[in-house]
Amino acid sequence: xxxxxxxxxxxxxxxxxxxxxxxxxxxxxxxxxxxxxxxxxxxxxxxxxxxxxxxxxxxxxxxxxxxxxxxxxxxxxxxxxxxxxxxxxxxxxxxxxxxxxxxxxxxxxxxxxxxxxxxxxxxxxxxxxxxxxxxxxxxxxxxxxxxxxxxxxxxxxxxxxxxxxxxxxxxxxxxxxxxxxxxxxxxxxxxxxxxxxxxxxxxxxxxxxxxxxxxxxxxxxxxxxxxxxxxxxxxxxxxxxxxxxxxxxxxxxxxxxxxxxxxxxxxxxxxxxxxxxxxxxxxxxxxxxxxxxxxxxxxxxxxxxxxxxxxxxxxxxxxxxxxxxxxxxxxxxxxxxxxxxxxxxxxxxxxxxxxxxxxxxxxxxxxxxxxxxxxxxxxxxxxxxxxxxxxxxxxxxxxxxxxxxxxxxxxxxxxxxxxxxxxxxxxxxxxxxxxxxxxxxxxxxxxxxxxxxxxxxxxxxxxxxxxxxxxxxxxxxxxxxxxxxxxxxxxxxxxxxx
Numbered sequence: 001x002x003x004x005x006x007x008x009x010x011x012x013x014x015x016x017x018x019x020x021x022x023x024x025x026x027x028x029x030x031x032x033x034x035x036x037x038x039x040x041x042x043x044x045x046x047x048x049x050x051x052x053x054x055x056x057x058x059x060x061x062x063x064x065x066x067x068x069x070x071x072x073x074x075x076x077x078x079x080x081x082x083x084x085x086x087x088x089x090x091x092x093x094x095x096x097x098x099x100x101x102x103x104x105x106x107x108x109x110x111x112x113x114x115x116x117x118x119x120x121x122x123x124x125x126x127x128x129x130x131x132x133x134x135x136x137x138x139x140x141x142x143x144x145x146x147x148x149x150x151x152x153x154x155x156x157x158x159x160x161x162x163x164x165x166x167x168x169x170x171x172x173x174x175x176x177x178x179x180x181x182x183x184x185x186x187x188x189x190x191x192x193x194x195x196x197x198x199x200x201x202x203x204x205x206x207x208x209x210x211x212x213x214x215x216x217x218x219x220x221x222x223x224x225x226x227x228x229x230x231x232x233x234x235x236x237x238x239x240x241x242x243x244x245x246x247x248x249x250x251x252x253x254x255x256x257x258x259x260x261x262x263x264x265x266x267x268x269x270x271x272x273x274x275x276x277x278x279x280x281x282x283x284x285x286x287x288x289x290x291x292x293x294x295x296x297x298x299x300x301x302x303x304x305x306x307x308x309x310x311x312x313x314x315x316x317x318x319x320x321x322x323x324x325x326x327x328x329x330x331x332x333x334x335x336x337x338x339x340x341x342x343x344x345x346x347x348x349x350x351x352x353x354x355x356x357x358x359x360x361x362x363x364x365x366x367x368x369x370x371x372x373x374x375x376x377x378x379x380x381x382x383x384x385x386x387x388x389x390x391x392x393x394x395x396x397x398x399x400x401x402x403x404x405x406x407x408x409x410x411x412x413x414x415x416x417x418x419x420x421x422x423x424x425x426x427x428x429x430x431x432x433x434x435x436x437x438x439x440x441x442x443x444x445x446x447x448x449x450x451x452x453x454x455x456x457x458x459x460x461x462x463x464x465x466x467x468x469x470x471x472x473x474x475x476x477x478x479x480x481x482x483x484x485x486x487x488x489x490x491x492x493x494x495x496x497x498x
Contacts, residue, residue, distance in 0.1 A: 001053065005053065008053075009053040009057070012053075012054075012057060013057065016057065016060070016061070017089070020065075021072065021476075024070055024072055024073050024074075024476065025073060025074065025075070027065075027068075027070045027073065028070075028453045029069065029070055029073050029075050029076050029453065029454075029455060029456040030069050030070075030450065030453065030456050031066060031067050031068055031069055032453070033066055033067045037066075037067060038063065038067060041063045042063065069456070071474070072084060072474055072475060072476065073456075073474065073476070074472075074474055074476045074477035074478065074481040075454060075455040075456065075481065075484075075485070076455075076456050076474050077455055077456060077457050077458075077469075077470050077471050077472060077474075077485065078456050078457055078458035078469070078471070079252075079458050079469075079471070080252075080285075080286040080315050080316070080471060080473070081315055081316060081471070081473045081474045081475075082314060082315065082320075082321050083314065083315065083316060083317070083318050083319070083320075083473075083474060083475050084314075084318065084319070084320035084321075084475070085318040085319070085320070085377060085380075085381075085475065087318075087373070087376040087377050087379075087380035087381075088318060088319045088320045088373040088376060088377050089320060089373075090373075090376055091372040091373025091374070091375065091376040091377070092320060092372075092373050094369075094372050095368055095369040095370065095372050095373065098111075098369055098372075099368075099369075100369075101365070101366030101367070102358075102366065102367050102368070102369060103357065103358070103359035103365050103366050103367060104347065104357045104359065105355035105356060105357055106347045106355075108369075109355075111367075111369050111371070112355065112356055112357075112358060114371045114372065114375060115142075115143070115144055115358065115370075115371035116134050116141065116142075116356060118371050118374045118375050118378065119134070119141065119142025119143065119144070119325060119327070119371075120133050120134055120135065120141075120142070121378060122142065122325060122374075122378075123142060123327055125291075125292050125383055125386075126288070126289075126291035126292060126297070126300065126311075127291060127297035127300050128291075128300055128303060128309065128327060129300070129303050129304035129329075131304055131329045131330075132303070132309065132327040132328070132329060134331075134356075139330060139331055139332070140327065140328050140329045140330055140331060141327070141328065141331050141356070142325055142326060142327045142328075143325075143326050143328075143334075143358055143361040143362065144323060144324065144325055144326075144367075144370045144371060144374070145310070145324045145325075145326050145362060146322040146323075146324060147312070147322055147324050148196070148198060148283060148285035148310055148311075148312055148324050149196075149198035149201065149202070150324065150362070150363065151308075151310040151324050151326040152196075152198045152199055152202045152246060152281065152283060152310070153198075153201070153202040153205050153206070153363060154326070154334070154338070154361075154362055154363055155244075155279070155281050155307070155308045155310075155326070155328070155334075156189060156199075156202040156203065156205075156206050156208075156244055156279075156281075157206055157337050157338065157363070158279075158328075158333045158334050158336075158337040158338070159189075159243055159244040159279030159281075159307070159333075160184075160187060160206055160208060160243060160244070160337075161336065161337035162279065162333050162336070162337070163183075163187070163241075163243040163244075163276075163277070163279070164180045164183055164184060164187075165336070166274070166277070167179075167183055167276070168180050168183070183241065184207070184208070186239060186240050186241045187208040187209065187240075187241055187242075187243050188208060188209045188210070188211055188235050188240050188241065188242045188243070189202070189203040189206070189208050189209070189210050189211075189242075189243070189244040189245070189246075190210075190211055190212075190213060190228070190231060190232075190242055190244065190245040190246070190278075191210070191212060191213070191223075191245065191246040191248075192212060192213045192214075192215050192222075192223035192227075192246075192247075192248065192251075192258065193212045193213065193214050193215050194215050194221050194222075194223070194248065194251040194252070194253055194254070194256060195212070195223075195246050195248055195251070195283070196246075196248070196251075196252050196283060196285065198283070199246040199283070200212075208243075208244075209240070211231060211235065211242075213227050213228055213230075213231045214227060215227070215256075216463075217462075217463045219259075220254070220256050220415070221251065221253065221254050221256045221415065221462065221463070222251075222256040222257060222258045222259055223247060223248070223258040223259065223263065224258075224259045224262050224263070225259060225261075225262025225263045225264075225265055225266035225267075226262065226266070228245065228263055228266055228267070229266045229270065232266075232270055232271070232278075233270075241276065242271075242278055243276075243278055243279065244278060244279045244281070245263075245267075245278055245279070245280055245281070246281050246282075246283050247260065247263055247280060247281070247282050247283070247306070248282070248283050248284070249282055249283070249284035249287050249288055249299060250284055250285070250286050250287025250288065250290075250418070250419050252286075252460075253415075253423070253460045253462050253469075254414075254415035254416065254418065254421070254423055254460075254462060255286070255287055255415075255416065255418035255419045255421040256415070256418065257287070257299060257418075260282075260299070260301070260302040260303075260306075261301075261302055263280070263302075264280075264302045264305040264306070267280065267305075268305070279307045279308070280305070280306040280307050280308075281306070281307060281308045281309070281310070282303065282306055282308070282309040282310070283310060284309065284310065284311040285310065285311060285312045285315060285324070286311075286312065286315045286316055286419070287311075287316075287418075287419040288309070288310070288311025288312075289311050289312075289313065289315070289316050289317040289386075289390065290316070290390050290394075290419055291311075292317075292383065292386050292387055292390060293387050293390050293391060304329075306329070307328065307329050307330075307333070308326065308327060308328045308329065309326070309327045310324055310325060310326040310327070311324070311325060312324045312325075313325055313374060313377075316390065316393070316473055317377070317386065317389075318377050318381065318386070318389065318475060319373055319374055319377050320373065322370075323370050323373065323374060325374075326361075328361075331356075331361070334360065334361045335360045335361070338360050338361065338362065338363070339360040389475075393420040393472060393473040393477070394417075394419065394420050396420060396472040396473075396477060396478075396479060396482050397416065397417035397418075397419070397420035397421060397422055397470075397471075397472060397473075398417050399479060399482055399483075400417065400422050400470055400472060400482050400485070400486065401413060401416060401417040401422045403482075403483070403486040404422065404424055404486070407490060407493075408427070409427065410426065410427055410490065410493045410494070410497070411424050411425070411426065411427055411489070411493065412424065412425050412426075412427045414462055414465055414467045415462065415467075420471055420472055420473045421469060421470070421471045421473075422469075422470050422471075423460065423462065423467045423468070423469050423470075424467060424468050424470065425438065425442045425465055425466065425467045425468065426438070426441050426442040426445050426493055426496060426497065428441055428497065429497060435464060435465070438465075438466075439465065439466035440466075441496055441497065442466045442467065442468065443459070443466050444496050445468075445489075445492045445493055445496040446459050446466075446468050448492045448495065448496065449468075449488060449489060449492045452488065452492070454484075454488050455484075455485050455488050457469060457470060468489075470485065472485070
């Protein structure tokens with residue numbers, strides 16, 4: 001494909017993409033294909049000769065699109081959104097064109113420096129403490145990872161090494177190695193029972209134990225300082241050593257936010273710096289971008305007492321997957337845990353200490369030019385436009401909750417609305433119904449709604465209650481869509497309880 005052919009193919013492809021977005025509601029939200037459908041449609045060997053782009057493009061429409069779940073549809077309400085925008089797509093296109101591994105500053109100075117700048121922009125827009133800025137007095141800063149799971153695994157590695165290094169600093173040689181090996185076997189990572197499974201997976205990767213701190217309905221399913229205290233004291237009584245905890249701003253099930261004030265106070269008492277300090281990470285994968293709105297910035301008031309924070313631009317901030325931004329209070333914690341120096345990587349700029357080599361801030365070696373799409377999105381929408389985007393969806397969540405309350409004969413709100421998420425269950429007729437019977441009816445209604453194909457919802461179990469999650473945060477959802485969602489739910493509820 002030469003430049004002329006590329007131009008023609010690109011124009012045709014962009015026309016296809018625009019048409020797809022303009023008509024996205026014409027698609028059933030979830031694909032109806034059967035497992036293995038694509039193998040039946042494609043040859044069992046690669047072509048010997050190259051094919052014309054027109055033929056390939058036709059196969060995208062006829063073979064690939066039917067097997068897609070349409071995450072950008074205003075009727076996609078499951079999990080959390082995986083949003084996008086045209087400016088982000090253009091950033092991805094340029095990133096692909098400028099492709100390179102970008103592991104060191106010298107690989108492409110613009111790749112590193114733009115990332116540092118736009119992450120500082122975001123830290124300021126989110127009202128993060130000054131220590132999370134690259135220009136801050138403690139030399140913190142931000143880095144773009146692929147996902148929140150990658151960010152959590154990365155900071156857990158850093159937390160483990162920091163804890164072991166500080167705990168054995170008075171030793172040296174084989175004595176220190178033996179002490180590290182012994183302590184490593186006792187390390188425990190913590191998160192609440194509502195924490196995303198990424199923390200447990202990171203513990204598996206890091207080779208440490210994981211324990212969940214119970215959460216309760218009376219606390220709105222948030223982790224509290226006292227709950228954390230109880231868990232830490234129980235573990236220490238068994239000779240185990242908690243070294244890390246994931247706190248959450250916007251849990252997956254209900255979008256609850258942990259009690260940062262009480263958690264900070266308890267850890268300051270039980271694990272002060274220099275005496276078995278516990279690394280605190282704030283996982284705000286979905287809801288963290290809401291900090292761009294002034295009305296949510298009070299949630300970051302305790303972050304100067306914590307160690308790291310991440311949120312996903314690709315969930316609710318109009319930046320296509322993948323793009324998770326991670327901020328640390330001190331960059332040295334990452335570098336000391338993850339830096340590996342080879343002769344082939346040596347260069348005068350790195351040796352000078354005046355540049356950032358982001359390979360030392362992550363688990364993978366190479367990296368993509370993801371900051372371009374963040375830059376394009378911020379510049380295209382502006383802070384005010386991004387604030388309006390978040391507030392619109394929060395308002396739609398409140399509209400949905402009011403609709404649910406208007407039919408209190410059919411539904412009950414389990415949680416929310418929070419950050420546009422409302423969690424509901426079906427209200428059963430008659431007080432004698434057991435929890436199992438109530439759950440079975442709500443599950444039956446949920447399955448009927450998704451089978452109908454008009455909207456797509458995810459479910460969860462909260463405090464033993466089977467519930468349905470409604471999250472109208474895709475870029476194209478409007479109030480008329482939310483009202484239609486509710487009509488679909490009412491119809492399914494009335495049939496289920498008839």
